[in-house]
Amino acid sequence: MHLTRNAKVYTLISIFIVIASVYLNLHQKAASFFVTGKDTSTKIHEKPMLSFFGSLFAKFGIMANQSPQLRQIGPGFWNVRASFKLFKIIDIGTHMSIIQLRNGNFLVIDTVEMNDQLKKELDELTSNGTKIEAVVGVHPFHTLAFPGFYKLYPNAKYFGTPRHLRNLKDIKWTGQLDDDKESLSKWEPEVELRIPAGAEYVNPQPEKTNHFVSVFVYHPDSKTLHVDDTLMYAENPGILFRLFGFKAGTTMFHPSIKDHGLYPTAEAPLQFRDWMKRLQEDWNYENLCTAHIGVKAGGAHAVVEELLKNSEKFFEDLSERNKKKTPPTVGKQGEWISGNECG
Numbered sequence: 001m002h003l004t005r006n007a008k009v010y011t012l013i014s015i016f017i018v019i020a021s022v023y024l025n026l027h028q029k030a031a032s033f034f035v036t037g038k039d040t041s042t043k044i045h046e047k048p049m050l051s052f053f054g055s056l057f058a059k060f061g062i063m064a065n066q067s068p069q070l071r072q073i074g075p076g077f078w079n080v081r082a083s084f085k086l087f088k089i090i091d092i093g094t095h096m097s098i099i100q101l102r103n104g105n106f107l108v109i110d111t112v113e114m115n116d117q118l119k120k121e122l123d124e125l126t127s128n129g130t131k132i133e134a135v136v137g138v139h140p141f142h143t144l145a146f147p148g149f150y151k152l153y154p155n156a157k158y159f160g161t162p163r164h165l166r167n168l169k170d171i172k173w174t175g176q177l178d179d180d181k182e183s184l185s186k187w188e189p190e191v192e193l194r195i196p197a198g199a200e201y202v203n204p205q206p207e208k209t210n211h212f213v214s215v216f217v218y219h220p221d222s223k224t225l226h227v228d229d230t231l232m233y234a235e236n237p238g239i240l241f242r243l244f245g246f247k248a249g250t251t252m253f254h255p256s257i258k259d260h261g262l263y264p265t266a267e268a269p270l271q272f273r274d275w276m277k278r279l280q281e282d283w284n285y286e287n288l289c290t291a292h293i294g295v296k297a298g299g300a301h302a303v304v305e306e307l308l309k310n311s312e313k314f315f316e317d318l319s320e321r322n323k324k325k326t327p328p329t330v331g332k333q334g335e336w337i338s339g340n341e342c343g
C-alpha cells in the first residue's frame with residue numbers, strides 16, 4: 001500500500017494519540033490507587049504497560065512524575081515537583097517550596113495540588129500545618145492550587161501577587177506583595193523577595209502569554225533561589241522539549257521576554273538586565289528551583305551568569321527595536337480569564 005507523506009504523518013499522529021489515550025486511562029487508574037489506597041481496576045498485567053508507556057512519554061516530555069513529595073534542597077529548604085499539563089497532555093511541571101525560618105515556623109512558597117502522601121509529609125514537617133506561618137504566591141498566574149491548599153491549611157497567613165488577591169476572592173488574604181518595601185521585607189534577612197524591573201507585575205497583559213514576571217525568593221541559609229517562570233531550567237527535557245531548543249541543563253528566560261514580557265520601551269530591557277546583574281552581585285545562591293521545568297542543584301549562580309552574558313546582545317538589540325515603539329500601557333484591572341493559569 002502506497003501512502004502519501006501527509007497520510008503517513010496523520011497515521012503516525014493517530015497511532016500516537018491512541019497510545020496516549022490508553023496510557024492516560026491507565027495512569028489515571030494507577031494514580032487513584034496511589035492516592036486513595038483503595039481498589040483499582042488496574043490489573044497486574046497492565047503494570048508493565050504503565051511502566052513502558054510512562055518511560056516512553058517521559059522521554060517525549062509528555063508526562064512527568066505524578067507523585068509529588070518533599071525534596072530537601074539545602075538546610076531549611078524543601079522543593080516539591082508536581083504536574084502541570086498544557087493542553088491536558090504536555091507536562092511542563094510546577095512547584096512549591098517550603099522554607100523553615102529560624103523561629104521554627106515555615107513559609108510555603110507557591111502551592112501545588114496536594115495528595116495524601118504529600119499532605120502526610122508536609123504535616124509531619126510542620127506539626128500538622130500549625131507551624132506554617134505564611135503561604136506566599138509569587139507568580140500572578142500560578143493560582144490553581146491555592147483554593148485546595150487553603151481548604152487544607154486555612155489558618156496560615158496568605159500573601160500573594162495583586163492578581164492573586166483580585167481573582168481568588170474566597171481566600172482570606174493577609175496582604176499582597178508589591179513595590180511597598182514592607183511587603184517584601186517581612187522575613188528578611190532570612191528570606192529576601194524581589195520583583196523584577198522593566199516588566200509589568202501588577203497586571204501583566206496579554207494574560208494568555210505574558211507570564212514573564214515572578215517574585216524572586218532567596219533563602220541565604222540554603223543558598224537557594226526560588227523562581228517561577230522568569231527563569232526556566234530544563235533538568236532533563238524530553239524529546240518534545242528538545243525539538244523546541246531545550247537541551248539538558250539549559251537555563252533560559254521565559255520565551256515571552258522576546259515580545260510581551262518586558263515593557264516595550266527602550267529602557268525596559270536594560271532595566272531588567274541591570275536588575276538581574278544586581279541580583280547576581282547580591283545573592284550568593286547555588287541552587288535554583290524553577291517552576292518549569294526543574295531544579296539546578298549546585299552551580300546555579302554560574303549558569304545564570306552565563307545566561308546573562310549570552311543575552312547581552314539580545315537586551316541591547318531589543319532596546320534599539322523598542323525605540324521605534326509606542327510607550328507601554330497597563331491593561332484592564334481585575335479580569336478573571338480562566339485558562340490563562342500556568343501553575
Ligand SMILES: [Fe+2]
Binds near residue numbers: 342
Ligand atoms: Fe508558569
